[in-house]
Amino acid sequence: MSSQSAALPRSAGARFWKELLFQIVCIAILAGALLILALLLTSVVVDGLSRLGWEFLTGYPSRFPERAGVLPAVVGTLYVMLLTAFFSFPVGVGAAIYLEEYAEKGGFGLGWFSRLIDINIANLAGVPSIIYGLLGLAIFVRFMALGRSLLAGALTLALLVLPVIIIGCREALRTVPDSIREASYALGATRWQTIRHQVLPMALSGILTSTILGLSRAIGETAPLITIGAITYVAFVPDSLLSPFTVLPIQIFNWVSRPQAGFHANAAAAIAVLLPMLILMNAIAILLRNRYQKRHSQ
Amino acid sequence: MKLPADVVSKKNGKHTIQPLSDPKIEAKDLDFFYSEKKALSDVTITIPSNRVTGLIGPSGCGKSTFLRCLNRMNDIIPGTRVQGKILLDGQDIYAPDMDVVQLRCRVGMVFQKSNPFPKSIYDNVAYGLRVNGWKDRREIEAKVEQSLRHAAIWEEVKDRLKSSALDLSGGQQQRLCIARALAIQPEVLLMDEPASALDPIATARIEDLIQELKKDYTIVIVTHNMQQAARVSDFTAFFYLGQIIEFDRTEVIFTNPRQQRTEDYVTGRFG
Numbered sequence: 001m002s003s004q005s006a007a008l009p010r011s012a013g014a015r016f017w018k019e020l021l022f023q024i025v026c027i028a029i030l031a032g033a034l035l036i037l038a039l040l041l042t043s044v045v046v047d048g049l050s051r052l053g054w055e056f057l058t059g060y061p062s063r064f065p066e067r068a069g070v071l072p073a074v075v076g077t078l079y080v081m082l083l084t085a086f087f088s089f090p091v092g093v094g095a096a097i098y099l100e101e102y103a104e105k106g107g108f109g110l111g112w113f114s115r116l117i118d119i120n121i122a123n124l125a126g127v128p129s130i131i132y133g134l135l136g137l138a139i140f141v142r143f144m145a146l147g148r149s150l151l152a153g154a155l156t157l158a159l160l161v162l163p164v165i166i167i168g169c170r171e172a173l174r175t176v177p178d179s180i181r182e183a184s185y186a187l188g189a190t191r192w193q194t195i196r197h198q199v200l201p202m203a204l205s206g207i208l209t210s211t212i213l214g215l216s217r218a219i220g221e222t223a224p225l226i227t228i229g230a231i232t233y234v235a236f237v238p239d240s241l242l243s244p245f246t247v248l249p250i251q252i253f254n255w256v257s258r259p260q261a262g263f264h265a266n267a268a269a270a271i272a273v274l275l276p277m278l279i280l281m282n283a284i285a286i287l288l289r290n291r292y293q294k295r296h297s298q
Numbered sequence: 299m300k301l302p303a304d305v306v307s308k309k310n311g312k313h314t315i316q317p318l319s320d321p322k323i324e325a326k327d328l329d330f331f332y333s334e335k336k337a338l339s340d341v342t343i344t345i346p347s348n349r350v351t352g353l354i355g356p357s358g359c360g361k362s363t364f365l366r367c368l369n370r371m372n373d374i375i376p377g378t379r380v381q382g383k384i385l386l387d388g389q390d391i392y393a394p395d396m397d398v399v400q401l402r403c404r405v406g407m408v409f410q411k412s413n414p415f416p417k418s419i420y421d422n423v424a425y426g427l428r429v430n431g432w433k434d435r436r437e438i439e440a441k442v443e444q445s446l447r448h449a450a451i452w453e454e455v456k457d458r459l460k461s462s463a464l465d466l467s468g469g470q471q472q473r474l475c476i477a478r479a480l481a482i483q484p485e486v487l488l489m490d491e492p493a494s495a496l497d498p499i500a501t502a503r504i505e506d507l508i509q510e511l512k513k514d515y516t517i518v519i520v521t522h523n524m525q526q527a528a529r530v531s532d533f534t535a536f537f538y539l540g541q542i543i544e545f546d547r548t549e550v551i552f553t554n555p556r557q558q559r560t561e562d563y564v565t566g567r568f569g
Contacts (some may be wrong), residue, residue, distance in 0.1 A: 181374070186406065188426060188430050189425075
């Protein structure tokens with residue numbers, strides 16, 4: 001008893017300092033990362049401030065930097081995102097449900113097949129995006145003859161984000177405890193009823209989060225879209241699924257590579273437009289997630 | 299080690315209870331495998347109608363596995379395999395033409411850890427009805443109330459049916475799970491250590507409830523608690539290493555078992 005109480009203050013003191021040191025290191029790392037981010041953002045905003053304005057947002061590209069705007073790129077980005085979500089969300093969620101709820105649990109006796117799919121999806125998530133661009137070029141642009149269109153671009157990006165969405169959704173489905181599935185089966189529910197009424201509602205917030213994360217990756221992609229031939233000078237807002245298009249990252253890429261300083265300012269301003277769009281998307285994701293979390297997992 | 303049903307019935311011939319005159323479930327030479335591992339071997343038992351049958355035995359002896367065979371809950375675990383027969387009212391539940399969904403409506407289950415859905419109290423009970431095709435709201439409402447009353451929890455929850463089931467205490471959650479199981483009007487109720495996570499008062503309520511329920515249901519209950527088995531069950535089966543060592547009326551198992559191992563277990567010498 002006495003030896004214990006004698007030993008206690010010393011070791012507690014050492015542990016206290018280690019604890020404090022660790023906290024300081026963590027905070028310093030976080031502060032460093034935030035500082036760099038803040039510097040980047042300030043520099044972008046400062047560079048682009050002269051160009052930011054209503055005319056920039058509603059203008060079309062031009063040979064003259066001071067007249068150029070980003071409207072086609074902003075609208076193109078929105079359309080591409082909507083279409084990508086439209087294609088990748090149902091396929092991704094469906095694939096995740098199959099792999100998680102049917103394949104493993106003796107679905108159709110295709111255990112080896114689903115394991116093969118499993119490994120492939122994990123690998124696909126790591127494939128460089130330009131490869132997806134080449135695939136899109138060969139399949140959507142050439143073979144399916146969609147041309148260098150909005151549709152071809154969205155389909156290519158949908159392929160790109162599918163592995164991310166599938167992996168995230170499976171993760172979300174796995175967080176639903178088996179006891180809930182068993183409870184549902186024990187009440188005479190079929191597999192589909194169990195998935196529809198118990199598993200999906202509980203996994204929904206995770207599913208939405210991973211989908212938005214996947215789409216956030218797509219919104220910043222340039223390489224695959226350049227590969228399939230999204231053009232950089234689009235003087236109109238895309239009016240159909242098959243019309244040519246551009247997106248903000250491509251517009252930025254194009255302006256940065258011009259020699260004139262005026263275009264560099266445009267690029268900075270375009271970045272300042274892209275970032276809020278990205279933040280808005282993530283904010284919507286967080287809002288949706290919080291709403292469903294409140295409703296389903298008090 | 300086999301103790302077929304007829305031995306038990308002969309032995310009990312002169313008793314007032316005739317357990318095997320009205321069999322509800324009969325397991326015959328049942329073997330069960332998790333992949334390569336054999337979890338049950340040669341289980342033969344006759345579970346009488348409208349009685350409480352307790353399954354006791356040390357951890358890992360196969361009693362829960364056996365219980366989960368009775369409503370084919372093990373089907374959802376990959377790599378499991380069953381040999382032998384289980385008859386429910388004479389009908390083989392592992393026959394290829396058996397509808398598992400319908401089987402589970404007839405053989406309800408309450409789990410060890412209470413597992414209410416993260417929904418309202420009302421929706422928890424109504425869920426089983428809805429998935430089985432009940433549409434009329436007033437019928438569902440009436441059935442929900444009846445089930446909650448039957449599970450002796452109505453008075454505690456009647457004013458907050460719309461609040462989340464997860465706000466209930468552990469004992470209330472378990473009674474809600476019982477109500478949920480009763481709502482779809484099963485014939486058999488399987489209970490897998492239903493009171494193991496509850497305090498003594500909540501446990502006593504569940505045990506009282508089981509006595510009430512056996513008027514209408516055939517109950518099979520797995521328990522680790524020997525006193526509980528002695529209190530609630532009419533018949534008791536002692537499982538050891540995947541086999542039934544002894545099956546008899548509960549007072550025989552606890553006061554005058556014929557097997558040495560049964561006696562050692564119920565007197566606490568091992569397990």
